Every structure is written in C-alpha cells, then in structure tokens.
Amino acid sequence: MASTIVLITGANSGIGFATTNVLVKASNAFHVIIASRSVEKAQAAQSEIEATGIKGTLSTIQLDVTDQESIEAAAAKVKEEFGRLDVLMNNAGVGGIGHDMQTGFKLCLETNVVGPAMISEAFRTLLFESKNPYSIYVSSGERTLLRNAAQVFTRPGYEKVRGSGAYQVSKAALNMLVVLEAGEYGPKGLKVFALSPGFVVSNLRGKSEEARTGWGKAGNPEVSGQIVLDIVQGRRDADVGSLIHKDGVYPW
Structure with a gap:
C-alpha cells in the first residue's frame, strides 16, 4: 500500500483533477482517491x-458532498480498504452563477461550507489513524474579509463582488471553518490549511470553454496541484493553520 493515502473531493475536473495528476506523477508514494458525485x-x-x-496509483469513489449518506458510505469504504487517510482535500465547490439570490446562497453555503464540514467530521477519525495527517480546504484569497474591505474603502467605485455575493460569502465562511478546525485539532496533530489557488481554469464559472478559461485569463490549475504537493511533502509546515498561496500567506 502507498505510504500516503489522499482523498480529493470533486477530483474529476479542475483543481481536483490537476492536483491528482501532479501527485501521482510526482512519486510512487501517493495513492489518490478520486472522489466525485458521478462514479463514471x-x-x-x-x-x-x-x-x-503515472508513478503513484489511483482509485475512485462516489461522494456527494451534500449527501450525508453518501459521505458516510465513502468514509466506511475508505476505512475498509485502507484503514486510514493521510490527506483530506476538500476541493468540491460551486460558484452559484445563474441562480436567483436565494437559490444561489443555499447552493453555495450547502456545497462550499456545510459539505466540507460534514466531510471533515466523517473522515477525521481516519485522518487520526495517520502518523502525519493533513486537512486541506480549497478557499479563496480574494474572498477574505480583510482584502475585500480594504478594496472597498480604498478603491472608489469598487465593484468586484458580482451578482448576489453568495460565492464570496461561502468562502469567507469556509475560512472560519478552517480556523476553527485548526484551533481544535491542530494541537492534536492535524495539519490544517486553507489554499488559495488563484484564478485558474475551472468549471466553477461554467462549462463553456470561455467560462472555464476565464475568457482566456485563467492560469494553469496544476500550479495549485504543486502547492498541495509542497504541503503534503512538508515544505509548507511553517504555514500550518494559515490561508496560503503559491508565494506566501494571505491575512484572514
């Protein structure tokens, strides 16, 4: 069995897919479980x-981050097959684009905040079976309160928050979830990180080529995968409990 068992939610596309690709090409020590709502x-x-x-190995698992039964079944399967989990990466998320305000907020909060909370709760006992457990949440450095507040007050006509703001609110809430987990479980040995991937190619904005590529402006999501590789190989341990990006740490 590989020395490092990694589960990535929403790993069939975007950042999750890119991270999976980076890890299993980097070392035969990694076994990545590709978690997705759709097994196909x-x-x-x-x-x-x-x-x-690839150098490492792969497997798949059905996991809907908004379905408690799906989460529990996935955790039971990982326990049965591997007995532990070394890295949990909460990556699955939605942008809430194209919905009315109420629907957008419900969708973003359920998927981007409640889902990761339930998944972390379900898999935490397996993480503590690891000698070196990591809990990684894909967040957003652009959605922190400090950075947005600073731009509101220093840039006249600031209009960065588009639509209802559901996605922005959900990522700010996710950051708090990270802080709380780090505070409670960090002293027990769980290394918790929030990761800001930057503006990269993703289905988060939609599935058209224009939306995925950010109208030609989005970067390579494998840069995010490299950050995760640095995390799980211990090169970012000095930043445990922080919101990190490829070049450093963002203030909360």
Missing part, C-alpha cells in the same frame, strides 16, 4: 490520467 466521471478522470503515465 471519476473513472473517466482516472483513465485519462493513467493514460499519460
């Missing part, structure tokens, strides 16, 4: 990555 999409992602040549 997870299996397709596995086949695509394996076809390019």
Whole structure:
C-alpha cells in the first residue's frame, strides 16, 4: 500500500483533477482517491490520467458532498480498504452563477461550507489513524474579509463582488471553518490549511470553454496541484493553520 493515502473531493475536473495528476506523477508514494458525485466521471478522470503515465496509483469513489449518506458510505469504504487517510482535500465547490439570490446562497453555503464540514467530521477519525495527517480546504484569497474591505474603502467605485455575493460569502465562511478546525485539532496533530489557488481554469464559472478559461485569463490549475504537493511533502509546515498561496500567506 502507498505510504500516503489522499482523498480529493470533486477530483474529476479542475483543481481536483490537476492536483491528482501532479501527485501521482510526482512519486510512487501517493495513492489518490478520486472522489466525485458521478462514479463514471471519476473513472473517466482516472483513465485519462493513467493514460499519460503515472508513478503513484489511483482509485475512485462516489461522494456527494451534500449527501450525508453518501459521505458516510465513502468514509466506511475508505476505512475498509485502507484503514486510514493521510490527506483530506476538500476541493468540491460551486460558484452559484445563474441562480436567483436565494437559490444561489443555499447552493453555495450547502456545497462550499456545510459539505466540507460534514466531510471533515466523517473522515477525521481516519485522518487520526495517520502518523502525519493533513486537512486541506480549497478557499479563496480574494474572498477574505480583510482584502475585500480594504478594496472597498480604498478603491472608489469598487465593484468586484458580482451578482448576489453568495460565492464570496461561502468562502469567507469556509475560512472560519478552517480556523476553527485548526484551533481544535491542530494541537492534536492535524495539519490544517486553507489554499488559495488563484484564478485558474475551472468549471466553477461554467462549462463553456470561455467560462472555464476565464475568457482566456485563467492560469494553469496544476500550479495549485504543486502547492498541495509542497504541503503534503512538508515544505509548507511553517504555514500550518494559515490561508496560503503559491508565494506566501494571505491575512484572514
């Protein structure tokens, strides 16, 4: 069995897919579990990555971050097959684009905040079976209270928050979830990180080529995967409990 067992939610596309690709190409020490609402999409992602040549190993699991039964079943399966989990990466998320305010807020908060909270709760006992457990949340440095407040008060006509602001609010709430987990479980040995991937190619904005690529402005999501690799190989341990990006740490 691989020395490092990693589970990534929403790993069939975007940042999750890119991170999976980076990890299993980096070392034969990694086994990455591709978690997705759709087993078919997870299996397709596995086949695509394996076809390019890998050092580590892959498997798939059905996991809907908004479904408690799905979460519990996935945790039970990981326990049965591996007995532990070394890295949990809460990556799955939605942007809430194209919905009315109420629907957008419910969708973003349920998927981006409640889901990660339930998943972390379900898998935490498995993380504590690891000798070196990591809990990583994909957040957003652009959605912190301090950075947004500073821009509101220093840039006249600041209009960065578009639509209802549901996504921004959900990521601010997720940051608080990270702080709380780090405060409670950090002293017990769990290394907790919030990760700001930056503006990268993703389905978060929609599935059209224009939306995925941020109208040609989005960066390579494998940069985010490299940050995760640095985390799990211990190169960012000095930043435990922080909101990190590729070049440093953002204030909360």
